[in-house]
Each structure stands twice: as structure tokens, then as C-alpha cells.
Amino acid sequence: MSATLELAKQLIALPSVTPEDGGCQHLLADRLQALGFSIERLPFGDVSNLWACLGEAGPSFCFAGHTDVVPAGPMSDWNTDPFVPTEQNGxxxxxxxxxxxxxxxxxxxATERFLASSPELNGRLCxxxxxxxxxxxxxxxxKVVEVFxxxxxxxxxxxxxxxxxxxxxGDTLRIGRRGSLSGTLTVKGVGGHIAYWQRADNPIHKALPALHKLTIEQWDSGESAFPPTSFQISNVHAGVGANNVIPDTMMVEFNLRYSTELTAEEIQQRVEAILSNEGIEFDLDWHLSGEPFLTEKPELIGQMQLAIQAVTGMTAENSTGGGTSDGRFIAKLGTQVVEFGPCNGTIHKPNECVSMADLEQLSEVYERVLHGMLTTG
Ligand SMILES: [Zn+2]
Known part of the structure; x- marks a missing residue:
């Protein structure tokens, strides 16, 4: 069995449903300590964090990841035990x-093979x-980034x-992620009997033109590395269930996935201006679940592209798609951040799996990037 497959199996066999670590970081720390890394644990609340470094000076190159997993869901949806690593058809x-x-x-x-080749380190590996x-x-x-x-x-x-x-x-290299901003809008009106509508003020009728404006608004130029920012409504609630009653409020939940052309504050101001211009009375609660980030400098992206091309023969698309990830926090340190990992077709689903051949190639890509970023020759 390959060293990568063996370690992947050991990690899967340690159940670590978020925020549990399940002993995974202990396993990783042991391997890194054996290579001479200094180990620092940064526990906060019920969360385990691990920071390991090799080398004293120079630019720092970091591998980042998480040991926690999403819950397995109903066992009956799985063909194998989710916490018993099982090989099936590759x-x-x-x-x-x-x-x-x-x-x-x-x-x-990748780190073990890289260091076994006795490279002259041109920086820190973390x-x-x-x-x-x-x-x-x-x-x-x-939290770790705050400490840093x-x-x-x-x-x-x-x-x-x-x-x-x-x-x-090899088909996709992530070089950024969109931000995610959600809002809960309550449009206020005056309820009443539908037969006496003159005495009521229908919040649904008031909201519709404003909501339409929000859905067709052009939020940014759409010329950045990001797909255009879009306003999407996810939930609408109004009415008491009877067909002869005008409700007094309407609740609308929405989300914007936005580019680095905008800030959350700008979006909030623009949404509130559109609502106010339509003359409606409203309450609005905002929730910012992730700020956007974008790596524009070419050093790391270039080395990743070379490594991916050499190992897989693919030219990876530089993408900013997908949900939010921890990359957004690390980018706050002024770091060139990219994300590269296996195919994501089964993640967060029953019967999550990864191609074993891909795991070997992934390790090779990482190893080449280490040579590219941390050695001079
Ligand atoms: Zn993940």
C-alpha cells in the first residue's frame, strides 16, 4: 500500500465530525515532528488547531487544511461504514x-519525499x-489568524x-472565493380583510417592485476574475393561510455571492437605498458569512500550474467558484492563497470517495510545488 493511501485510511478511521479532531492532528504532528518540524498547538474552545514549522528564515510556504468532517447522515444511505476506510473499484x-x-x-x-531528497531550503515550510x-x-x-x-x-x-x-x-485551481452576504428583510404593511383593502396596506404588493429591482440590479462590472455578483431570494413568507386576509408583514430571505469589487458595507447601503426609494417601510438583518479573497500575484499560481501540468497533463482553470473556505481568513495575512485538491463530486454526500490514483498524483503535485517554491535550483 502506498504511504499516502495508508495515511489517508488512518485519518478516515479516526471519526472527527466537526469540531472534533478525533486524534488526527496528533497523527499528523507525529509525522511532522519526526521530520524536524517544531509543533505548536493552538486550541480555542472545543477546536484543535496545529501549527508546525521547519526552517528559520526566508519566505514561508504553508500547507493548510482541516481534519474535521461533516456528519455522515443516515447510515442507511451509505454502502460502506463512513468511518471504516474501504477500497472499491479504484x-x-x-x-x-x-x-x-x-x-x-x-x-x-509529499513533504516526507521532498525532505528525503535533502533539499537546501530557501524558506520556511509550515x-x-x-x-x-x-x-x-x-x-x-x-482565530489562529488573529493570533498570527x-x-x-x-x-x-x-x-x-x-x-x-x-x-x-487537475481541471481546477482555485485562486479566490466569492464573499457571501445574507439578509432577512421584513416589509411592513397594514393587515386587514381583503374585501376592505382600502383600509389595509398590502406589504406583498409594496415589496414586489423593490424585489424585482434588486434581482435585476447590476452589482459590479462583471469584468473581474469573478462571476457577476448576484442577488438571489431563498425564502419568502407572508400570509396567514386564509385567502381573505391581507397580512401585515412579508418576510424575504436573500443572499448575495459577491466579488472583490464590492464590500459588504457597499452592498448593504445599495440594497437599503433601493428599498427606501420604493417607499417601503422595512427592517433588515444582515449576516456576513464570508468575505471574498483573490490571489492576483503570479508566483504561487505559476508554480501550481506547472506542477499540475507536469503530473496530470491538464491545464487547470484558475477559478473563483464554489462556496466559502478557510482561504479567506489566511488571505488576510497578505498571503498568496490557492486551493488545490481532489474531485469534489461526492463531498458532503453519502458514499464520499476519492480516486486512489488521484491521491498519488495529488501528492506528486504537492511535492513538485515544494521544489518550485522552496528550493533555488
Ligand atoms: Zn473542506
Whole structure:
């Protein structure tokens, strides 16, 4: 069995439903300590975080990832036990196999092979691992980054092992993520009997033109590396269930996935202006679940592209798609952040699995990037 597959299996066999670490970081720390890494644990609340470093000076290159996994869901939906790693037709099955214990294993074995080749390190090599990516993401990387900001710790380059690829390993390199801003809008009116509508003020009728304006608004130029920012309504509630009653309020939930052309504050102001201009009375609660980030500098992206091309023969698309990830917090340190990992077709689903051949190639990509970023020759 390959070293990468063996470690991936060991990690899957340690159940670590978010924010549990299940002993995974202990396993990773042991491997890194054996290579000479200094180990620092940064626990916050019920979350385990691991910071491991090798080397003293120079630019720092960091592998980042998470040991926690989403819950398995109903066991009856699984063909195998989610916490018993199982090989089937070239795939390794188990919760976390693709998101992202396979990537963590590939990072460790890439580092082991890289260091075995006795390279002259031209910088620091670090690992940043959390157990709070899939959950509330409060005591994980977000908190660690705060600590790093306080003590002036820098990370120049960071590869996050999130499963970035869609159909084939090597098809997608993530270089940024959109921000995510949600709102709960309550439109106020005056309720009443539908037969006496003159005495009521129908909040649904008042809201519709404003909502239409919000859905057709052009939020940004759409010329950045991001898809255009869009306003999407997810839930609408109004009415008491009877067909002869005008309700006194209407509740609308919406979300914007937005680019680095905008800030959350700008969007909030524009939404509120559109609502006010329509003359409606409203309450609005905002929830910012993730700020956007974008890596524009070419060093790390270039090395990743070269490594992906050499190992897989693919030219990866530089993408900013997908949901939010821990990359957004790390980018606050001024870091060039990219995300590269296995195909994501089964993540967060029953029967999550990863191609075992892809895991080997992934480890090779990581190893080449280490040579590209941390050696001079
Ligand atoms: Zn993940």
C-alpha cells in the first residue's frame, strides 16, 4: 500500500465530525515532528488547531487544511461504514476521503519525499491544520489568524487542500472565493380583510417592485476574475393561510455571492437605498458569512500550474467558484492563497470517495510545488 493511501485510511478511521479532531492532528504532528518540524498547538474552545514549522528564515510556504468532517447522515444511505476506510473499484470510500483527509495525507507524504531528497531550503515550510472548517469556523483558522496578526507571524504562500477539481484531477485551481452576504428583510404593511383593502396596506404588493429591482440590479462590472455578483431570494413568507386576509408583514430571505469589487458595507447601503426609494417601510438583518479573497500575484499560481501540468497533463482553470473556505481568513495575512485538491463530486454526500490514483498524483503535485517554491535550483 502506498504511504499516502495508508495515511489517508488512518485519518478516515479516526471519526472527527466537526469540531472534533478525533486524534488526527496528533497523527499528523507525529509525522511532522519526526521530520524536524517544531509543533505548536493552538486550541480555542472545543477546536484543535496545529501549527508546525521547519526552517528559520526566508519566505514561508504553508500547507493548510482541516481534519474535521461533516456528519455522515443516515447510515442507511451509505454502502460502506463512513468511518471504516474501504477500497472499491479504484476508489477509497469514507467520510473525509475527498474533503479533506486525502489531501492532508498527500501533503504529509509529499513533504516526507521532498525532505528525503535533502533539499537546501530557501524558506520556511509550515502546516496549518484546524478542526473547525466545516462547522461555525469561529475557533479555527479565523482565530489562529488573529493570533498570527498579533504576534506578526507571516505566511507568504499557502496551498489549501480543499477538493477543487470537478471532473478530473487537475481541471481546477482555485485562486479566490466569492464573499457571501445574507439578509432577512421584513416589509411592513397594514393587515386587514381583503374585501376592505382600502383600509389595509398590502406589504406583498409594496415589496414586489423593490424585489424585482434588486434581482435585476447590476452589482459590479462583471469584468473581474469573478462571476457577476448576484442577488438571489431563498425564502419568502407572508400570509396567514386564509385567502381573505391581507397580512401585515412579508418576510424575504436573500443572499448575495459577491466579488472583490464590492464590500459588504457597499452592498448593504445599495440594497437599503433601493428599498427606501420604493417607499417601503422595512427592517433588515444582515449576516456576513464570508468575505471574498483573490490571489492576483503570479508566483504561487505559476508554480501550481506547472506542477499540475507536469503530473496530470491538464491545464487547470484558475477559478473563483464554489462556496466559502478557510482561504479567506489566511488571505488576510497578505498571503498568496490557492486551493488545490481532489474531485469534489461526492463531498458532503453519502458514499464520499476519492480516486486512489488521484491521491498519488495529488501528492506528486504537492511535492513538485515544494521544489518550485522552496528550493533555488
Ligand atoms: Zn473542506
Amino acid at each position: 476508489f477509497l470510500h469514507g467520510r473525509g476521503s475527498a474533503d479533506m483527509k486525502g489531501s492532508l495525507a498527500a501533503m504529509i507524504t 502546516f496549518l491544520v484546524t478542526s473547525d472548517e466545516e462547522g461555525r469556523a469561529v475557533h479555527g483558522i479565523r 496578526q498579533e504576534r506578526g507571524e507571516t505566511i507568504d504562500y499557502c496551498v489549501v487542500g480543499e477538493p477543487s477539481c470537478s471532473d478530473k484531477l
